[in-house]
Amino acid sequence: MLRTLALAAAASTALASAALAQDVTLRLAHFAADTHPAQAAAQQFADRVAARTDGAIAVEIYPANELGSPPEQLEQTVLGAVEMSLPTQGALDKYEKAFGTVMTPFAFSSYEQAHQVLDGPFTDWAAPKLEEQGLVMLANWEYGFRNITNSKKPIESPADVEGLKLRTPPELQIVAAMEGLGATTTQIAFPELPNALNQGVVDGQENPIGVIYHFKLNDFQEHLALTRHVYNSMVHVINKDVFDGLTPDQQAILREESKAAGDMMRQAVIAQEEEEIAALEQAGMKVTRPDLAPFAAKMGPARERVAEYSGAENMATFLGFLD
Incomplete structure (x- = not known):
């Protein structure tokens, strides 16, 4: 009997989570020009997320500081007024000081070195710290x-x-x-x-x-x-409460497509x-x-x-x- 009740409760929780995650609109604010590779990356992210979630998640993009200055965009993301943004480490360090180290003058000698460090040990170390401030780090993008x-x-x-x-x-x-x-x-x-x-x-x-x-x-x-x-680079972040309201599959899709968009932006920035x-x-x-x-x-x-x-x-x- 207890096992049946436990299974029923788990099923109810799963259904509630799925219902919560249906037909979600996520706003993505950033400060780059609409001709910059960041906008192309954001559009790729939006298109692929919509396709892979069968339209359950729509991403609206607001480039070129349409929703406020970069610090204001990030503050709105922390508060949940704007679901996602693309701050640099210089904005994130106002919430978690570990991010301030990335912009140490002449720390990196090449893009390859920066990407290797940021995608590997730095993210493993710093991303959990950022979640304590109400932000989930989806992926590193680029700035230069x-x-x-x-x-x-x-x-x-x-x-x-x-x-x-x-x-x-x-x-x-x-x-x-x-x-x-x-x-x-x-x-x-x-x-x-x-x-x-x-x-x-x-x-x-x-x-x-x-x-x-x-x-x-x-x-x-x-x-x-x-x-x-x-x-420094743009870092794709999402409000933690918003992220936690999505299903595990949807969370995985956001992470995967953010990384794909960031990789595309890196290639474009460096090539151009x-x-x-x-x-x-x-x-x-x-x-x-x-x-x-x-x-x-x-x-x-x-x-x-x-x-x-x-x-x-x-x-x-x-x-x-x-x-």
Whole structure:
């Protein structure tokens, strides 16, 4: 009798979970332009999830900060007002400091190294920590190595950065890296950046190549230096309560299709970078490819600031993944 009741209760729970997961609409907010590979990856994710769930899960995509600035998008995801978003580690570290270690200046020497670390030991370590903050990490996507642009002069050495007034996002790692090179930094919301560059409020900014290209920042900036000073990626996250309300099969589909979309975006970003640099040069931008060793050599104080911010124990764990 007890076994029968237990089986009936389990069946009832399963049916309730399945009913809860039917006809779900998940909003996915991100900050990339609608021409950026992130949008193509998001669309692939939406299409495949809809197909594999027979339409039970619909994904609505809101690109280019339609639902607010990047920090606002992530906050809405934590609160459940927007189900999914694509923050970088620099946004996630406001909720879990372990993510702050990823953007340590010059931590990674290549995309291959970054992907190997982030997909393997880093995710195994950090993803459970993030769930404690109400977010489930579905997969790492891409964003890229960050580079400096400015309207004043070519950058061939760290000395050329000294005195420049650069816009950075409100992320300590990037601020520390630019200040370590002698720049003055100011934080301006990305939607306001083109106007700030156009009006000369700042001399320059730093971002991955895809951002510089797709948002046409070369309209306001003459010089691009391939400094590759910080790597970060978009991380596909979903509100934990929303995720827990899906069936196990649906959860597996979200994870699998997020990884597939992230892999596609990685390939697209990497493949397009040299083409985008060439297009920027053809449009009149002057591109320098400085020796990065002198830049990295000046990052001691910046790395110390990142370690203090992220936590010494977290930093030690992360650096262990790089060995």
